[in-house]
Amino acid sequence: MHKPLLYIIKVGGNLIDQPARLQSFLTHLAALTNQAAKQHTYQFILIHGGGKLATDLSEKLGITPQLVEGRRITDTETLKIVTMVYAGYINKTIVAQLQSLHCNALGLTGADGNLIRAHKRNHPTIDYGWVGDIDTVQTTLLQQLLAQGYVPVLAPITHNQQGQLLNTNADTLAQQIAVQLSTHYTTRLLFTFEKEGVLEDPNQETSVLPTIHAAQYEALKKTGQISAGMIPKLDNAFQALNAGVQQVIIGKAEKLPALLEGKAGTTLTVAHES
């Protein structure tokens, strides 16, 4: 069966805080969606993170971040703030900007249409507060919206179907969406961030590895050539690949068109491309 091509793009923290860079990214995204819509080539879902706006607002309101064993806790006040900032300000700002670029964006959280059901994180020693780990993605709503030409823009807020909103990691959310939708679409997952891609030498922005396949990744981990900070991201990425996602691409948000063409960033695949 021929499956339509779908890009699930996570746009991360740093960009959100920098209006000019965000605008540049959204302009690329809108141009690509409009071109792709005309040519019926592929579709997009955008997932955004939170940036520092939530932290800034907490500070202004005099809320002290709660830390347990060095981990940030989402207490009731913090949940209220991330809901306001992620689902309100950031989500609607992105949607309005995309709309001004004639991209038919539509913002959602995991609560809307029961899109993403999660549960409060269970952890043997740390109570993370209102942090949600994902149970199910209700893909019907996304399929309906995509079929009708909308570009879903998702904020990393989910719910437990018992009236509780939950703060959820945007990378994980993007990955889960990509995995769940891979039964209906050929899914490609893009993690965009401030770096050029996965670097062979962390201090050398030009040392981007253009592709990494699974076996090569294991070797690179053993030799210590992958920086420790990248390992969780890459482990997740390979999990997604093993669970049905066709490609994971990691690279700089402003290079979005080149990332899609494989001319920038790092493309992860399960096996060598034949």
Place this chain on the structure above:
Amino acid sequence: MHKPLLYIIKVGGNLIDQPARLQSFLTHLAALTNQAAKQHTYQFILIHGGGKLATDLSEKLGITPQLVEGRRITDTETLKIVTMVYAGYINKTIVAQLQSLHCNALGLTGADGNLIRAHKRNHPTIDYGWVGDIDTVQTTLLQQLLAQGYVPVLAPITHNQQGQLLNTNADTLAQQIAVQLSTHYTTRLLFTFEKEGVLEDPNQETSVLPTIHAAQYEALKKTGQISAGMIPKLDNAFQALNAGVQQVIIGKAEKLPALLEGKAGTTLTVAHES
């Protein structure tokens, strides 16, 4: 042509600030939507106002409300706050609560899917700031969502299609939605608030006028029997009726089932019911 019945319900300020009353209202709404969905009798759109949460947050952040000729101005900081509070916190809290009651709510602003395009208010003497007056309601998205069984929950934030979000009066928004959708649905517009309905004697909660038709309204205005504060609301309501809305019902939010049955509140109609 048989048009399906659609209730457009505006739930106002006071309720939003009182979790127990809001919960009671949402429980009624969810029960009605679930029953109506089974019997295919009617559908709902919910529109919520802002309550005092935005004012409270502004105060906490030390933002002084800007007043020009006694009118509240939506400056850039205030717009950010109302976007966070209305589109973020209130909208998603209502959606999550309805979802917990098995009502398939989906939250939107006017920017999402280009649902409601507005322009910055033009006024000869007052610059209201980022206040939006509605140009067009894009009814296709609402029709699609209703057909798919979702209950749209709208926050009173619109956009100008040039990237600018705008703060928009929730009563007006509800009215415009009802008018625009009246070509596709038999629309009934409910303004729920803290009072029992339109009172013949403002000091007497039991003096609710069960119905007012247009000619009667003109007479009541002349005799001064309608309180001055209600006149703009009622003028708007009769405008909506003249523009295709079948009924406007005004009454207490917690009495939602009785309001729908005409057993509580005030029902406004253009002409005498035959």
